Amino acid sequence: MSKSSEGFTWTPTQGYKFGLRTQAVVPSTPESDLSSEYDIIVIGAGYAGLAAARDLAFAGKKVLLIEARDRIGGRAFSAETDDGNILEIGGGWVHWLQPHVFSELTKYGLHDFVETKSMPEGCEVFSKPSRETPAAAQSSTDAEKFFGEMEALMTEFYNIDGRGGRTVVPFPFNTTKSMASNPEYGNIDDLSIKSRVEQLTQLTDEQRHALMEHAASFFGIPPDRVAFTEVLRTFALCNFSSSMIEEATMKWKIAKGTTALALAILEDFKGDRIFSAPVRSISQGEGSYPVTVTLESGKQLRSRFTISTIPWNVLPSIQFQPALSPTLQDALAKGTIAARTDKLLVATAAELPNGFNISCEGGDMPFASGFADGKHGKDTLFTLLTHPNINLDKSDENLRLVESLHPDGLKVTSAWAHLWSKDRFAGGVMPIRQAGFLKKYYHEVRKPHGRVYFCGSDFANGWRGFMSGAFEDAYRVTREVLNSDA
Structure with a gap:
């Protein structure tokens, strides 16, 4: 199985190993098979980009999918350990109240789910606000x-x-x-x-x-x-x-992993794709293919329309010509704040049959909270939400603190994470709107910029920041592009 350059594995004996095994790493279309001109270029192979590219190709359009990462899935992908266990590295929980993602799961026959019980009946509950104080039990x-x-x-x-x-x-x-x-x-x-x-x-x-x-x-x-x-x-x-x-x-995860859904959509996409290809600029001019997408490598590709699913937090790093509207620029600069809570997955040999839940708020702990999240082979899997800027990918000390989260100690066997707070292609987990966003910015941020359309979970009305929101907005923008191209 291929390995992404993203994320890390840590063990007490071997320390850090960077990169995670995942089926989300897939090959690009051979260079010789690529065209320089497309009906539509879709930037980003997360769930919005995958769905938009699939549906536009179904509609008979010549589509190119460009992705900065070495894999599909955006901010939600699953890694696999050597013993075959699946780990959700980014977003992972779904529910039938999230209708757009559930529709996609039904479409591809992904009917099996794994249940998260963050606080089951009789759960062991603890608090540990500081490094120096022991974990204290709560009834x-x-x-x-x-x-x-x-x-x-x-x-x-x-x-x-x-x-x-x-x-x-x-x-x-x-x-x-x-x-x-x-x-x-x-x-x-x-x-x-x-x-x-x-x-x-x-x-x-x-x-x-x-x-x-x-x-x-x-x-x-x-x-x-x-x-x-x-x-x-x-x-x-x-x-x-x-x-x-x-x-x-936070209750149901896809049994085969989020990457199983991403791969199913990619399999349905009939078009070209380029990975490990960050975009530097998007410009618009004249002619039959007026939109030019320039990669950081210098390569240029042209299209009649372009859909950008670049995350909101990253858009300011892209050069646009003509420039984005002053209102949209203001929204990007002042309208939101990036959520930067990271997720650490930990396997421990501790037996916790009644569950486990802990709060670490109020002190100097690198973790905010955590809970037992089922089994990982013979071990118990923990999900820990962590504060940003704590060097989780460099600090053995912070990872060893997991052992202190239970009064009896927790023997850590492995830990895994990808730090979205440091990810240049994500800029954090998701953008959170500040007070006053709707009146100032809402209508402007959903308008196309000439022949460039902005799309993705960050732009959704409903489950913004979730996979379901990505599909919701992909359906909207796909419809708008097809109507414009009628």
């Missing part, structure tokens, strides 16, 4: 009480309209229609998580602090930097049910 009863109290606080948080937010986001997959349905939507979007919590004057200071931290924890960003509507939209997507949020976002 499952206390944990259940805390989450019950937090759910009640979140219910008040969402209830900005007296209807649990239902009149604010009546159409979570159609932001334009929601805004038209409720003229106050734009004003509500002016609120950050912090300013919304401050409106709840009936709460104690302690409750407000806990609520702010909890509401922002999904993004790993300070509560004054996240729009209240970012949280409310997720709540709406989960049928306005707090209990469904974890179910819909």
Whole structure:
């Protein structure tokens, strides 16, 4: 099996080995078979790019797929260990409440799933906020009480309209229609998580602090930097049910791995493809093929239309001629903040039949939280969410801290990660919209830039930042391009 240059494996005895085995590494079209001119160039072989390229080729268009990485899948790919276990290195959880990805899974017969139980009944629950303090056990009863109290606080948080937010986001997959349905939507979007919590004057200071931290924890960003509507939209997507949020976002993984889905789509794509080919610039001129895509290698390719699925956080690094609109440039510079929480997967020989859940917030630990995530062969697999800028790919000390997360110790056998926070082709996990984004930028960022269309999970209305959002937006932009080319 091929090996991507991305990610690393770490063991206590051998240290770091860089690169991960994955079926996501596939060959490019031979240079001699490439054309210099295409109907449509699709930049990015993540799920939006794969789906758009597939569907445009189905429609009879001559399509070239260009990818900066050495693999398909974008910010969601699965690696395989020597013993055949599958690891989700990026995004991995799916649910039938995420309709667009579930439709694709059904299309390709990927019906089997692996369940994540981050806090099963009777789960062992711990906290360890600092390196120097030992992990402290919490009773499952206390944990259940805390989450019950937090759910009640979140219910008040969402209830900005007296209807649990239902009149604010009546159409979570159609932001334009929601805004038209409720003229106050734009004003509500002016609120950050912090300013919304401050409106709840009936709460104690302690409750407000806990609520702010909890509401922002999904993004790993300070509560004054996240729009209240970012949280409310997720709540709406989960049928306005707090209990469904974890179910819909962190419960089911594809048994064969996310890469199985990406490969199935690629198999259906009838066009050319180039990998390890970062784009430097996109320019537009005259003629039958007016869009020129220039690679960092200097190679130029031309098309009648181009779809960019380059992640939002990376777009400012691309040269556009003519320049992007001032509003779009402002949105890229000021409208969002990059989520930079990384994910570390750890195999341990510890037997934890009742599950395991830990919080490490509030101190100097490199980890934010973690939980037992099923079996990895004979071992137990942990998923740990980590803070950025902690040199997880260079610090044995930080990785060995995993052993201290349980009072009895955890014998680590292996660890794996790819640091999206350092990834030049991702710029973090996803962009999080700040307060006021909708009124200032929403309509502008979804417009084409001449013959260049922006597409991807970062632009989706619904499950933005998820694979389902990638498919949702691919369907939209594919339709728009075909209509323009009619």
